[in-house]
Amino acid sequence: MTASSPLPGAPSVSSNTPVPSPGSQSRPVRAWDGPLDEAPELSGVLTELVVDNLREIPDFPEPGVLFRDITPLLANGKAFANLIDGLAAHYRGHIDAVAGLESRGFVLAAPLAVHLGLGMITVRKGGKLPGPVLGEDYSLEYGTARMEIRPDTVVAGQRVLVIDDVLATGGTAAASISLLERAGAQVVAVCMLLELAGLGGRERLPGRRIDSVVTFPAS
Ligand SMILES: O=P(O)(O)OC[C@H]1O[C@H](OP(=O)(O)OP(=O)(O)O)[C@H](O)[C@@H]1O
Numbered sequence: 699m700t701a702s703s704p705l706p707g708a709p710s711v712s713s714n715t716p717v718p719s720p721g722s723q724s725r726p727v728r729a730w731d732g733p734l735d736e737a738p739e740l741s742g743v744l745t746e747l748v749v750d751n752l753r754e755i756p757d758f759p760e761p762g763v764l765f766r767d768i769t770p771l772l773a774n775g776k777a778f779a780n781l782i783d784g785l786a787a788h789y790r791g792h793i794d795a796v797a798g799l800e801s802r803g804f805v806l807a808a809p810l811a812v813h814l815g816l817g818m819i820t821v822r823k824g825g826k827l828p829g830p831v832l833g834e835d836y837s838l839e840y841g842t843a844r845m846e847i848r849p850d851t852v853v854a855g856q857r858v859l860v861i862d863d864v865l866a867t868g869g870t871a872a873a874s875i876s877l878l879e880r881a882g883a884q885v886v887a888v889c890m891l892l893e894l895a896g897l898g899g900r901e902r903l904p905g906r907r908i909d910s911v912v913t914f915p916a917s
């Protein structure tokens with residue numbers, strides 16, 4: 699895995715940092731005042747926090763796949779809160795909405811959007827949303843799938859952050875970005891908790907700003 703360089707001005711975030719109760723402190727200042735595409739990488743402290751709370755399951759959901767499970771991270775209230783705090787500090791002021799990719803992306807997008815006082819766009823698996831919808835079919839590391847959005851949940855020109863737990867082949871993210879842009883959004887960054895290098899995800903998103911909290915080398 700690759701640790702990122704520290705983000706200047708970012709709040710100190712670690713699994714030992716006490717989590718302030720809502721309203722007990724002033725809002726954290728935004729961590730980067732320049733353009734988002736020149737911002738430093740996400741803090742290495744966030745990398746550590748995610749790595750410390752991951753579980754790896756071989757041959758799930760099918761033989762040959764090493765499944766990276768984030769449920770221990772979500773179950774650790776302090777680590778989860780610190781992760782969302784750190785991400786909020788990184789993106790504050792640079793985005794107008796957060797798009798979560800079903801389903802594990804929802805778990806990250808919702809608290810981040812609330813923390814930043816922004817709306818959340820739900821990019822759903824095919825057949826879950828009532829129409830009218832836009833849809834894109836794509837291939838996964840295991841299987842095929844379809845993502846859909848309701849275009850009326852996107853405001854034309856708004857700066858959108860796409861967030862999900864894992865970047866593998868990049869099919870899910872590429873399809874989701876395409877949908878959001880067809881609906882008029884400007885996708886300014888893609889945030890992934892885990893990037894599985896070597897599966898072609900980054901190559902499938904040419905020219906995109908991709909912030910991966912942890913990158914696992916090809917195995
Ligand atoms: O880069 P890709 O090859 O497209 O793979 C990454 C996607 O695969 C996983 O989703 P999954 O379909 O397993 O659904 P879940 O989040 O509902 O568990 C993961 O949460 C990403 O969305």
Ligand SMILES: Nc1ncnc2[nH]cnc12
Nearest residue numbers: 764765766767839864866
């Ligand atoms: N190896 C993996 N672990 C967890 N989620 C995934 N989504 C796609 N590939 C995955």
